[in-house]
Amino acid sequence: MANYSKQREAILNELHSRCDHPTAAQVYESVRQVIPNISLGTVYRNLASLVESGEILSVTVGDGYEHYDGDKSFHLHLHCKCCGAIIDTKVQDEKIKNIVDFDGFTPENSVCVVYGLCKNCKLQ
């Protein structure tokens, strides 16, 4: 079976079992508890491959790290520029389409980011 390896499976499992948006290094640290001798390069290689095959999504928020998301359902990512949190927001397909209906642009599933301040940081 093409692309199969226990390393790839462990990485995909890790992303499916958590609800945050870990970086490659964070995935590496977690998966190491299952496969202690896995290498960081392998994690990067499999994450890139999983993104390309559409099994996971990558999220760029501009904090210097690429983040990965095992949840492929349609949602926005709110990124707090103050505390760095990445918050999932379910929105109706129609709503986002309504906003970005501009010269034929088609939003891609799930990889939208809105920058701002989260509730906690706003209060400070």
Next chain:
Amino acid sequence: MANYSKQREAILNELHSRCDHPTAAQVYESVRQVIPNISLGTVYRNLASLVESGEILSVTVGDGYEHYDGDKSFHLHLHCKCCGAIIDTKVQDEKIKNIVDFDGFTPENSVCVVYGLCKNCKLQ
């Protein structure tokens, strides 16, 4: 006057006179035609300082470069994952607030990115 230098002014002028979202290297190339011996480090330093002081905005789209925007008015950035274009979209404040009204999150002016496919790439 704190922060003033002809280099800083040339960088700000460059960003105000163009309508795209250049990278640091692109700003460097343009400003070099005005100040030939300016260094790339100075461009990076001033861009960071201008972002911090709110005179320009930085836009992260995940193409490996930070982009800079001299237009501070409220707008979304549509990023085509296929051709790399960054397209400005004016939206009403109300509309975007309506979408991201989630647990008190406050969108920050002008630094929102929506990923997808532009008209041209969609047709291919």
Next chain:
DNA sequence: GTCCCTGCAAATCCTTTGCACTCCT
């Protein structure tokens, strides 16, 4: 003169990649 900012180049840091080896079929 003082202080801030520059130019230069080295350093940093996330990510990618080359290569020999291993694992699975």
Next chain:
DNA sequence: AGGAGTGCAAAGGATTTGCAGGGAC
């Protein structure tokens, strides 16, 4: 055996930073 995937370490590339020198006031 053959091929795909791995581990390791070095390379890559955008950005940052230390330091000595120069310009503004």
